[in-house]
Amino acid sequence: MKIICVGLNYAQHIGEMSWQRPDEPVIFLKPDSAILRVNNPFFIPDFTQHVDYETEIIVRICRLGKCIDRKFAHRYYDQIGIGIDFTARDVQSKMKAAGLPWELSKAFDNSAAVSEFIPKEEFVDVQNIDFHLDINGQLRQSGNTRDMIFSIDEIISFVSQYFTLKIGDIIFTGTPVGVGKVNINDRLEAYIGTRKMMDFHIK
Numbered sequence: 001m002k003i004i005c006v007g008l009n010y011a012q013h014i015g016e017m018s019w020q021r022p023d024e025p026v027i028f029l030k031p032d033s034a035i036l037r038v039n040n041p042f043f044i045p046d047f048t049q050h051v052d053y054e055t056e057i058i059v060r061i062c063r064l065g066k067c068i069d070r071k072f073a074h075r076y077y078d079q080i081g082i083g084i085d086f087t088a089r090d091v092q093s094k095m096k097a098a099g100l101p102w103e104l105s106k107a108f109d110n111s112a113a114v115s116e117f118i119p120k121e122e123f124v125d126v127q128n129i130d131f132h133l134d135i136n137g138q139l140r141q142s143g144n145t146r147d148m149i150f151s152i153d154e155i156i157s158f159v160s161q162y163f164t165l166k167i168g169d170i171i172f173t174g175t176p177v178g179v180g181k182v183n184i185n186d187r188l189e190a191y192i193g194t195r196k197m198m199d200f201h202i203k
């Protein structure tokens with residue numbers, strides 16, 4: 001399986017990072033070795049002094065598809081969860097300044113924390129989902145999928161022009177405003193609505 005990630009999908013987050021609003025989805029990948037299973041601890045790697053959390057709604061692909069029309073895109077995912085796109089921000093800043101690809105900062109081992117999934121049918125409107133992250137019991141980041149620049153269906157349609165989507169692939173749909181650094185011993189609790197989906201520590 002593969003992990004497809006969308007960058008810069010919430011306007012206020014683009015502002016906090018001083019990026020430009022994109023004309024089409026910004027896409028990068030993480031390998032399957034990046035998955036951090038639910039509630040396992042995240043160990044800060046030796047090559048970075050600054051790892052940020054990015055809390056994101058994730059979707060799981062449920063059928064094979066290529067060049068999917070936007071109006072059929074909703075048929076290609078059936079489950080929704082929450083993930084943390086861990087980012088070595090110091091490494092990313094260096095790559096960005098040099099005009100180089102981001103993978104070392106984004107795709108390293110355990111950089112994709114993934115929750116259990118909830119069937120899509122349980123949501124009245126997938127483009128109106130509240131989600132948030134608490135760190136050490138304090139609210140640190142919150143968002144709603146209505147604020148996405150590119151909707152889940154638009155993302156699926158777009159990426160499928162380039163990559164064949166396969167059953168079990170996961171899409172990280174972008175982070176809202178409020179990203180920040182994690183520190184050793186932090187406790188991260190991620191919620192969809194009021195439902196706790198993840199509870200784990202930084203080591």
Ligand code: MG
Nearest residue numbers: 054085174175
């Ligand atoms: Mg992200």
